[in-house]
Amino acid sequence: MKRKIILSILLTASVALAGCVAQQNASSSAGDIGQQSGIHPELTEQEQYIACSDCHKTVTPEIYEEWYQSGHGIGMVKCYQCHGTYEDLQVVPESSNCAVCHSGEFHRSPAGSQCWTCHPAHTFVMHK
Amino acid sequence: MSHSRREFIKRTAAISAASYIGMNLPLGKMGVVEAADADSWHRGTCRLCGVGCRLELGVKNGNPVALRGVAESRTNFGYVCMKGMKFWKFMQHKDRLTMPLYRARKTDKFQEISWDKALDIAADKFSESVLKHGNDSVGYYGSGQSLTEETYLFQKVFRGGLQTNNVEGNPRLCMASAVGGYLTSFGADEPIGGYSDIEQCHCFFIIGSNMAEAHPVVFRRVMRRKLDNPNIKIINVDPRISQTSRIADLHIQFNPGTDLSLLNAMAHVIIEEKLYDEDFIKNYTTFRKGDKVQVDFEEYRKFVADYTPEKAARTMGGKTTADDIRKTARWFATSKGTMSMWTMGINQRKQGVWANNLIHNLHILTGQLLKPGADSLSLTGQPNACGGVREGGGLCHILPGHRLVVKEKLRNQVEEAWGIPKGRIPPKPGYHTMAMFTAINEGKLKALWVNCTSPVQSLPNCNLYNKGMAREDVFIVCTDIFPTLTTEIANLVLPTAFHFEKTGVYGCTERRSQLTVKAVEAPGQAKPEVWIIREWAMKLAEKLNDPVIAKCVEPFMGKEEDYELPKAIWDEYTQKLTKGRDNDLRGATYEVLEEMADGVQWPAPTESFAKTGGSVKKFVKGIDPMATSESQNDLPYQFYGPAHPDRTLWIWLRPQADPEEIPDAEYPFYLSTGRIIDHWHTMSMTGRVPELMRANPYAFVEVNPGDARKLGIKPGDMVEVKSRRGVNILPAKVYEGPIEGMVFVYWHDQHPDRMINKVTKDAYDPGSKEPEFKICACRIKRLSGPKPLRPFLV
Numbered sequence: 076m077k078r079k080i081i082l083s084i085l086l087t088a089s090v091a092l093a094g095c096v097a098q099q100n101a102s103s104s105a106g107d108i109g110q111q112s113g114i115h116p117e118l119t120e121q122e123q124y125i126a127c128s129d130c131h132k133t134v135t136p137e138i139y140e141e142w143y144q145s146g147h148g149i150g151m152v153k154c155y156q157c158h159g160t161y162e163d164l165q166v167v168p169e170s171s172n173c174a175v176c177h178s179g180e181f182h183r184s185p186a187g188s189q190c191w192t193c194h195p196a197h198t199f200v201m202h203k
Numbered sequence: 204m205s206h207s208r209r210e211f212i213k214r215t216a217a218i219s220a221a222s223y224i225g226m227n228l229p230l231g232k233m234g235v236v237e238a239a240d241a242d243s244w245h246r247g248t249c250r251l252c253g254v255g256c257r258l259e260l261g262v263k264n265g266n267p268v269a270l271r272g273v274a275e276s277r278t279n280f281g282y283v284c285m286k287g288m289k290f291w292k293f294m295q296h297k298d299r300l301t302m303p304l305y306r307a308r309k310t311d312k313f314q315e316i317s318w319d320k321a322l323d324i325a326a327d328k329f330s331e332s333v334l335k336h337g338n339d340s341v342g343y344y345g346s347g348q349s350l351t352e353e354t355y356l357f358q359k360v361f362r363g364g365l366q367t368n369n370v371e372g373n374p375r376l377c378m379a380s381a382v383g384g385y386l387t388s389f390g391a392d393e394p395i396g397g398y399s400d401i402e403q404c405h406c407f408f409i410i411g412s413n414m415a416e417a418h419p420v421v422f423r424r425v426m427r428r429k430l431d432n433p434n435i436k437i438i439n440v441d442p443r444i445s446q447t448s449r450i451a452d453l454h455i456q457f458n459p460g461t462d463l464s465l466l467n468a469m470a471h472v473i474i475e476e477k478l479y480d481e482d483f484i485k486n487y488t489t490f491r492k493g494d495k496v497q498v499d500f501e502e503y504r505k506f507v508a509d510y511t512p513e514k515a516a517r518t519m520g521g522k523t524t525a526d527d528i529r530k531t532a533r534w535f536a537t538s539k540g541t542m543s544m545w546t547m548g549i550n551q552r553k554q555g556v557w558a559n560n561l562i563h564n565l566h567i568l569t570g571q572l573l574k575p576g577a578d579s580l581s582l583t584g585q586p587n588a589c590g591g592v593r594e595g596g597g598l599c600h601i602l603p604g605h606r607l608v609v610k611e612k613l614r615n616q617v618e619e620a621w622g623i624p625k626g627r628i629p630p631k632p633g634y635h636t637m638a639m640f641t642a643i644n645e646g647k648l649k650a651l652w653v654n655c656t657s658p659v660q661s662l663p664n665c666n667l668y669n670k671g672m673a674r675e676d677v678f679i680v681c682t683d684i685f686p687t688l689t690t691e692i693a694n695l696v697l698p699t700a701f702h703f704e705k706t707g708v709y710g711c712t713e714r715r716s717q718l719t720v721k722a723v724e725a726p727g728q729a730k731p732e733v734w735i736i737r738e739w740a741m742k743l744a745e746k747l748n749d750p751v752i753a754k755c756v757e758p759f760m761g762k763e764e765d766y767e768l769p770k771a772i773w774d775e776y777t778q779k780l781t782k783g784r785d786n787d788l789r790g791a792t793y794e795v796l797e798e799m800a801d802g803v804q805w806p807a808p809t810e811s812f813a814k815t816g817g818s819v820k821k822f823v824k825g826i827d828p829m830a831t832s833e834s835q836n837d838l839p840y841q842f843y844g845p846a847h848p849d850r851t852l853w854i855w856l857r858p859q860a861d862p863e864e865i866p867d868a869e870y871p872f873y874l875s876t877g878r879i880i881d882h883w884h885t886m887s888m889t890g891r892v893p894e895l896m897r898a899n900p901y902a903f904v905e906v907n908p909g910d911a912r913k914l915g916i917k918p919g920d921m922v923e924v925k926s927r928r929g930v931n932i933l934p935a936k937v938y939e940g941p942i943e944g945m946v947f948v949y950w951h952d953q954h955p956d957r958m959i960n961k962v963t964k965d966a967y968d969p970g971s972k973e974p975e976f977k978i979c980a981c982r983i984k985r986l987s988g989p990k991p992l993r994p995f996l997v
Binding site: 121123124126146149150151152153155156159160161162174175176177178179180 | 269270271272273274275281282283284285288415416419422423426427430446449450880881893894896897898899900901991992994
């Protein structure tokens, strides 16, 4: 339980920090943020071999459950496909990341809008 | 408890695994943000799995920087899986092979040598073997990942030049039973329909396939069909509950190997409840048993009468009820369109061909074929097992264009097309895969060319065959892009260009041929295989003083290797050797394939027809031009396949039969193996992408919680998995996946302790010669609590 709390605090802090960083550096490269800048609690190399969802099932259960029940969860689109891995972690991915699979929708979306403005992150229902 | 165990793993001091395996990828290359910055995008197909997803490679300053899907694609609608999304990342990995490497003895260290010297050595060794030990002392072992042009040219030089049919490849390990099934049931290899049936299907019968992980983008189409239309039915038939089961209305679970009973019991119900299509049977069907002995419907009815749902349920182990079997049969027979989909759970079996036949039986019996949304669709494992190996002549018994080696007339057609003397191609098929590696063990095969595959890891019961490959009197050449366990036992390692670093065609599951044109330079001195074969063949011709070998590559001399050479090879193959064959590809020229972004489905005899996309369904007049040109009556379907001269579909009487090895007191568990979504085959490529490696760094053994309780195994414990052939030590995943009494292990891990093919069995189907990877007997034992493990790549 103690571990859960610590991880939750760390994660909440990182998400908040990431939000700021992401906003300030919207046009910067993905490598600017990540483990090195404290987005994610520090992990050893060995710990990095635990799948993201193994820990996040516990520390962010709501997000895990939303993802698991979504089209992405059923279709096995995994955390790292949108958020990257430790070297290039993006807590809030760029909308352009979505274009790898959803290029049609991405190019049709209103200029300046983020995908998750209409399609809530992790559930990805068609529209809010 | 589980937390403290995980904590233990996490907090155990570990060697830096990433540095251990040489991961050194640049930061900030997620591959998506940079995508917008690419200088250019280059069309092609995915390099991994058999789905045939259309992709674009982003290139900046001559370097690959991203991959993306294309929304209007007919195969993947723009979606890609993580492997398709990430494979650009290893294209410039520091471990790429960039220079020819040679050592006289397998215990020596490799030395870098020039291409001229490397090809000279390869020609010397193969010539020497032919002169001393005969033509059948040499062989080629290729891959369903090679381009069609590569497989075609290799087999041409071996058959027409070196006069041996010792031409094999890893598709023998995955698709041979599907070939056998299609030929014996429909008279022609490869599926009748394709992916476009998915959006019109009302009942999916997914058997022996965890397509959610092995074919994720096709699975996505099935998933979307179900989510958008909740009333359609999905039946998942597998001894193991998998990710695929998540979309199923009904999961049929059974003891491995007992599904032949299920399939016959479904036929029993369909006949008993008169759910069969009488007109379809009358117009298009005959019945066969044993060695093609013709019988009638009544004999078939009596045969399946013995397979009552109650009896089948008992045979299957009691986890599935008779009512479930009845429900399955009714859904299958009465839907507006039923598709079966399967992969290795059906093919990698001692009864692989029979299991394929029994699936086809159900489609023929109910007329769930040839109409929209109905098909009996074998999912191919590799990107070019169909196009290159099944169509291009990449197995020991077949020549290009679905021709059998044993037929003199067909051999003569090939000889004539190649301009070589009649009788040059030997009449006897060569060694099939397991016979080939047995011949190596026995010292009969002295020189082997392994292209784009790693048999040291991928053969069943590999300990046995690896002894042969390690022999000093067996000369092994490997052409590959990375070091593998097989390059580790080779004498000569030749670096090759990767996908998008060369040009050629892949043919995926649904008879679709797609062109990928070179977009970036290969690293170092890596070369396209077609150049390697041509240059090697010229040296062989000189050393053996045999102008016929030179004749095999004569049409390709002087062609630049990046486009003109593969184009000339493709032209020869399609124009001369598919003419009039059921895989007629004459319309699919490079010019047409460049124009048709999604490629062409054969038959496509003319360019104008190929430009429509080709034949969405075979055998249907008005859709398939050969159904019209080959028509013999007024019926809408014409089965012109080469294997059924009577032009009917055959329903086979095939009984339940046991696997080669079933559990006993000494080895009480079934062992099955399979793929995981993040990795491709032996992991030499995907293991070099940090995200993919981290997602699944080691193989593990899945144990049913009931069995785990009995044996005191907890999650993460180290467990010994032992068979009569070998042993693995793996971490346990306790999971309600495999049926009780069965364990399951992923086969990608290269580590000596976790390489599961040391444990699997090398029995094979007597017809298809495909090994029974999916079923053998083992015992398991808890060795210790969790231990920190390192990912491992050679």
